[in-house]
Amino acid sequence: MSHDRLERLRQLNxxxxxxxxxIYPETFAEMEIVLGQRERSKKKSGRPPALNAGEQLLLTLEFWREYGLLPRIWTVLNRDLDSLLTSPLERKVTLQYRITWA
Incomplete structure (x- = not known):
């Protein structure tokens, strides 16, 4: 994902x-700040991420947008959402969003 794509998206109304x-741009900006703060507060950073916080968030939101029906189906079936989230990036964004905004 290129940085240009995120910048073009930010210029939309x-x-x-x-x-x-x-989500609205204001919500995106708030979520991006929270993810950035979380990344900076890590004690053991490890390998630097290939995508910055905004690009990670955009990728996750696009995934949710494409597969938005799946979480509803799992909720109806009384399954845990975490079992649906397979990639570490999806898990990280979801859990951080739940903890911060809950």
Whole structure:
């Protein structure tokens, strides 16, 4: 994912941004700040991420947008959402969002 793609997305108006990501630009900015703070607060950083916090968030939101029905199906079936999230990136963004905004 290129940095240009994220910048082009940020230049869209509120309606088009929400249509593409599922959230408003203000919410995206707040979530990006939270993810950035979490990344900076790590004691053991390990390998630097290939994508910055904004790109990780965009990738996760696009995934949720594509497969938005799956979490609803799992909820109806009374399954745990964490079992649906397979990649570490999805798990990280979801858990951080739950902890911060809950």
């Amino acid at each position: 509120r309606t088009r941004f929400k249509r593409h990501t599922g």
